[in-house]
Amino acid sequence: MKIWTLLFALLFLCSCEGKKSLLDLNLYHFLYRESAPVAVELYDSATVLKLVPASWNLKNYAISTMAELVYAPVAGDSLHIRILEFKTEMSALAFYLNSGLVQERLPVIDGDSREIAMRSGPRLFVFRYGLLRNHERGELEHYVQNFPDYRAGLPPEFLSLPIADRLPGEASIQMKNFLGIESNFPMLVQGFRGNDVYWNAARSWESVSEEDWKNWTFNLQKKTADIFWNADTLFFNAGIESRGAAMRLSDGRLVCLWGALDSKNLLERFRKIAESVYNSPE
Structure with a gap:
C-alpha cells in the first residue's frame, strides 16, 4: 500500500x-x-x-x-x-x-x-x-x-481531420463567428484541395451543447433559405456554387464541410470527416 x-x-x-x-x-x-x-x-x-x-x-x-x-x-x-x-x-x-x-x-x-x-x-x-x-x-x-506543459505542432484535435489533400498553411480557428454566424464554440478549420477543387473541413475544439448547436443552425437558417435537414445532418448553401454540410455527433462534437463540390462528393467527403472525428480520442 x-x-x-x-x-x-x-x-x-x-x-x-x-x-x-x-x-x-x-x-x-x-x-x-x-x-x-x-x-x-x-x-x-x-x-x-x-x-x-x-x-x-x-x-x-x-x-x-x-x-x-x-x-x-x-x-x-x-x-x-x-x-x-x-x-x-x-x-x-x-x-x-x-x-x-x-x-x-x-x-x-x-x-x-x-x-x-x-x-x-x-x-x-x-x-x-x-x-x-x-x-x-x-x-x-x-x-x-525546458518549460512545463511542452506541446508543439498542431494538437490531436486538428489531426483528427483527414490528412489527404490538405493545403499547407491553410489551418485556422474560427473562435466566435463560424461561417459568418455568431457562435459560442471555437471551430478548427483546415483547407483542402484535390482535382483542382477547393473545400474546407472543420470540427469543434470540444463538445458543443445541444442549445448552442440549435442556436447556430437557427441563425444559419435565417441567413440562407437554401437549407434542409436529412436525419441529423444539415445541408446548406455555403456561397456561390458552394455547398455545405454540418452535424453534431453523438458525443457533442461538431463537424462541418463546405466547398465547390457536387452533391455526391460533398456527401462522401463529409461522411469520411464525421467518421474520422468520431473515432478520434480528442
Whole structure:
C-alpha cells in the first residue's frame, strides 16, 4: 500500500508541475547557452493589454500573463524573449494561426533585428535578436522544451481531420463567428484541395451543447433559405456554387464541410470527416 500511495503522490505532483503558469515559475532558472537571464519582467493580463500594440487584439484571445526576458550569452550580444501565456492552448493556437503577427518558419526582419516565434501548449515564445547574430533553431527549440506543459505542432484535435489533400498553411480557428454566424464554440478549420477543387473541413475544439448547436443552425437558417435537414445532418448553401454540410455527433462534437463540390462528393467527403472525428480520442 505504501508503494502505491507514493506512486499516486508522484503522479499527482507531476501532473501539477505540468500545469504551472509563468507566475509559478522562477524564470531565472531557465538557461540559454548555460546563462541565466540578466533581466526578467512579469505582467498580468491587464498590464499586457496596455503594453502590447492594440493591433494584436490580445483581449480576444484570453491572454493570461506575459514575461519579458533578456539574455546576454556573450559580450555585446543580447537575446530578447517575450513569452505570451494564454488561458488555454486553443487561445494560444488561435492567436498563432490567425493573427498574422508571428512567424515560425523564417525569421521576420524588423529594423536591425530578426524575430521568430515558437508555440508550445498555451504559450507563445517570440525571440528577437540582432541581424548580425546567429541563434540556431535547435538552441531555441531546446529552450522552449525546458518549460512545463511542452506541446508543439498542431494538437490531436486538428489531426483528427483527414490528412489527404490538405493545403499547407491553410489551418485556422474560427473562435466566435463560424461561417459568418455568431457562435459560442471555437471551430478548427483546415483547407483542402484535390482535382483542382477547393473545400474546407472543420470540427469543434470540444463538445458543443445541444442549445448552442440549435442556436447556430437557427441563425444559419435565417441567413440562407437554401437549407434542409436529412436525419441529423444539415445541408446548406455555403456561397456561390458552394455547398455545405454540418452535424453534431453523438458525443457533442461538431463537424462541418463546405466547398465547390457536387452533391455526391460533398456527401462522401463529409461522411469520411464525421467518421474520422468520431473515432478520434480528442
